Amino acid sequence: MRKIIVMLAVATVFASCQEDKGYFISGSVPDMENGKMVYVSEIDENTNRPKRIDSTTLEDGEFELDLEDPETPNLSFLEFEGLQGNVIYIAENEKINFKVYKDSLRTSEVNGGKENRLLYDYLGHLKNVNEEVTKGRSEMQSAFQEQDSTKLATLQETETEIIDNDKVYKKKIVKENPDSFVSIMVISDMLRMKSYPANEIKEMFDGLSEEVKNTAIGKQIAQNLEKENKVAVGSKAPNFTAPTPDGDELSLKEAMGKVTVIDFWAAWCKPCRVENPNLVRTYNKYKDDGLSVIGVSLDRPGQKDRWIQAIEEDGLPWHQVSNLKFWQDPVAQLYRIQAIPAAFVLDEKGTIVARDLRGDDLDNKIGELLNKG
Structure with a gap:
């Protein structure tokens, strides 16, 4: 027995x-x-x-x-x-x-597991958003060609609403699922797409469980957030030193004014070249009141002549520096630059007060800081 x-x-x-x-x-x-x-x-x-x-x-x-x-x-x-x-x-x-x-x-x-259910809900949402935006932009192109300004404005408003709803949806996932791996994936997408300020993303990240934050993706996000926050609005702008066209070394600290613009651009960048006349007008308008500009070029190795030629052609009278290392430029990497043109506005103390402004928006912000508005 x-x-x-x-x-x-x-x-x-x-x-x-x-x-x-x-x-x-x-x-x-x-x-x-x-x-x-x-x-x-x-x-x-x-x-x-x-x-x-x-x-x-x-x-x-x-x-x-x-x-x-x-x-x-x-x-x-x-x-x-x-x-x-x-x-x-x-x-x-x-x-x-x-x-x-x-x-x-x-x-x-x-099928199977709460993480995968949430993952495929999220992927389905992204697919729908992409399809709606793609369809809308195709219709915008047609409206532009037909010179239908009313329809174009309506379509632009619709796209803004789609993007705003996408942001709300992502924030809701993170808030309601603090112990979910999908939430860390959503935050990773937010950080990559820069759809939220870095300080807001950090607040969402801090609300996640320790288990999720300690995953491989979580640890990588923590490192990226630390780097992003160093160049976020409200942070002290990191100092840097780089070569000038004459071969001398110039630091940000040496180029500072009452208001300083760090302008990331390149001779090969068409949108940068289109924006340059706007920045020239703003500079000439406020230079006597204390505006300083330092251009940081992402031109390619061996193309110093093209960089200098572009400075002359566009009539850029301010400080210029470049390591001639394209996207691997250490200053661009320090400031987390992933697209150009990109601009950082600093106050007299070197604090970043605005970023990625162009044209009239940049002009108005500088005027406000110099009490010229």
């Missing part, structure tokens, strides 16, 4: 182990040959790039894999031998099922 009881106990434990699969994936890929490999990848914490962690094969168009339970959720991908692209999902200690469409991996269905 004792032997039978022991055997029953062992059987019960074995059955329990079989049922508690934790992180378990399965799925179907109709019309795909037997024996094709299915690869599982996840974002590597050290490289921040996908790394394959396991694999299985297709049998009768289906696959399944019992994986090691992740300590924290992680962005993961399914890849299939012979197919381009992948299926995105979040690894969590749940049973996750996939219905994969080999001719359109992006439309594959993922």
Whole structure:
């Protein structure tokens, strides 16, 4: 009898182990040959790039894999031998099922786990926003060609409303899901798209759970936010030193005025060249009242002549510096520059009081700071 009881106990434990699969994936890929490999990848914490962690094969168009339970959720991908692209999902200690469409991996269905439900709600929202904005801009182009100013204005208002609603939706996800991995993905998108000021994004980030903040993406965001906040409105502008066209060294501190504009531009940048006459007018208007401008050029290595020629052609009378390192310019990287033209407005103490203003908006802000409004 004792032997039978022991055997029953062992059987019960074995059955329990079989049922508690934790992180378990399965799925179907109709019309795909037997024996094709299915690869599982996840974002590597050290490289921040996908790394394959396991694999299985297709049998009768289906696959399944019992994986090691992740300590924290992680962005993961399914890849299939012979197919381009992948299926995105979040690894969590749940049973996750996939219905994969080999001719359109992006439309594959993922079911299982609260993280994946929220992820695919979010991805669906992004898809709808992109479709609406793309359609609206196509209609704007037609309205512009037809010179229909009323329709163009209406379409612009509609796009603004779509973008505003998108911001509200993203902020709601983060606020309502502080312990969700999806929230850190949303914040990452906000930071990349610069859709919110860095201080607001930091406030949202600080409201997340420690577990989420300690993920690989969370740690990267924390580092990026620290860098962004150094050049956010209200922060003291970081000092820098760079070569002038004459080969001398000039620092921001040396170029400061009562109001200072740091203007990031380049000879090859058409929007910058279009904006230059506006900044020239503003400079000539306020230079005697204490306005100083320092141009930081992102021109390419070996193209110093083009940089100097552009300064002469556009009649730029202010300080100019450049390391001639294109997007790798250390000053541009210090100020987190991802697009040009870009401008930072500093007060007399070197505090950043405004950024990314152009034309009349920049002129009015400088006039306000110099009490000339």
